[in-house]
Amino acid sequence: QTVVTQEPSFSVSPGGTVTLTCGLSSGSVSTTHYPSWYQQTPGQAPRTLIYNTKIRSSGVPDRFSGSILGNKGALTITGAQADDESAYYCVVYVGNGIWVFGGGTKVTVL
Amino acid sequence: QVHLQESGPGLVKPSQTLSLTCTVSGGSISSGNYYWHWIRQPAGKGLEWIGRVSTNGITFYNPSLKSRVTISRDTTSNQFSLKLSSVTAADTAVYYCARFDGYGDFDSWGQGTLVTVSS
Numbered sequence: 001q002t003v004v005t006q007e008p009s010f011s012v013s014p015g016g017t018v019t020l021t022c023g024l025s026s027g028s029v030s031t032t033h034y035p036s037w038y039q040q041t042p043g044q045a046p047r048t049l050i051y052n053t054k055i056r057s058s059g060v061p062d063r064f065s066g067s068i069l070g071n072k073g074a075l076t077i078t079g080a081q082a083d084d085e086s087a088y089y090c091v092v093y094v095g096n097g098i099w100v101f102g103g104g105t106k107v108t109v110l
Numbered sequence: 111q112v113h114l115q116e117s118g119p120g121l122v123k124p125s126q127t128l129s130l131t132c133t134v135s136g137g138s139i140s141s142g143n144y145y146w147h148w149i150r151q152p153a154g155k156g157l158e159w160i161g162r163v164s165t166n167g168i169t170f171y172n173p174s175l176k177s178r179v180t181i182s183r184d185t186t187s188n189q190f191s192l193k194l195s196s197v198t199a200a201d202t203a204v205y206y207c208a209r210f211d212g213y214g215d216f217d218s219w220g221q222g223t224l225v226t227v228s229s
Contacts (some may be wrong), residue, residue: 001174034214038157045206045219046157052214089157091216097170101149101157 002026002094006102012080012109020105021072022090028071033092035073037066040087040104049088050075077107085109112137114207114220122201122227128194132207132220133187140165140185143212148181148192150203151222158203162210163190197227 003025012018022035029035031053038046048057050066053073063079073090090102118130132146139146148160161171163181171179175194183190194201204222211217 036214036216038216040157045222046216048215048217051216055214057215057217091157091159093214097162097168098172099147099159099162101159104156 002098002100004090004092004100004102006088006090006105008103009106009108012077012084012107014080014082014109016080017076017078018080018107019069020075020077020088020090020107021069022074022092022102023072024092024094026094029073029092030068033073033094035066035068035090035092037064037073037075038089038091040089046089080107080109082109112209112218114209114218116205116207116220116223118223118225120224120226122197122225123229124198124227125196128192128197128201128225128227130192130205130207130223130225131189132191133189134209135188137209138185139163139183139188139190145210145212146181146183146190147208147210147216149206149208149216150201151206152200152203160192160194160205199227201225202227 005023036051037049040046054066087104089104113135122128147162178195180193206222207220208216209218
């Protein structure tokens with residue numbers, strides 16, 4: 001069973017930069033896994049930030065960016081704002097029609 | 111703008127079958143480069159991919175749930191459905207239906223519906 005790993009939590013100062021990562025138990029994350037990133041606030045459905053590694057969804061501020069860093073997918077928030085305090089989930093395609101979500105990262109801005 | 115809405119019982123007894131329907135408006139479930147997914151989230155926990163059905167009816171399931179899950183579609187009603195059998199308390203979660211656009215984006219989600227498994 002493939003496991004996708006994310007940092008459980010991160011804290012960032014307002015205006016600061018934070019990079020969240022998305023790892024794969026079976027090996028490296030690459031563009032062929034189509035890593036995507038979703039933001040979720042309590043009681044709401046997830047919202048797309050980044051899909052297909054680095055494509056920013058419509059209306060998403062450019063302080064959010066996606067990439068591959070080393071052997072992991074990555075979401076970078078540059079110039080964090082208070083309303084970026086949320087849970088962030090990555091999801092990857094592992095083949096055979098199957099997608100796997102990471103456990104999520106809770107980001108605190110303080 | 112496509113809209114997805116989950117519906118179904120909010121309470122299911124242990125060992126019974128959970129049944130949910132996702133009604134899609136503003137787009138057809140049988141056309142375009144789209145895939146129709148079910149995803150769930152237990153309270154306070156992360157998202158779990160359950161499975162999906164394509165526009166031509168092909169399904170794929172989470173291997174950990176595969177023996178209990180069936181996803182089907184009704185093109186006449188523009189709905190797709192989830193059945194999860196032999197439920198336990200561990201299946202208590204908010205269940206979301208979502209559209210995947212074929213380019214890597216779960217671009218539209220329902221609001222989610224809470225299903226509680228309890229006697």
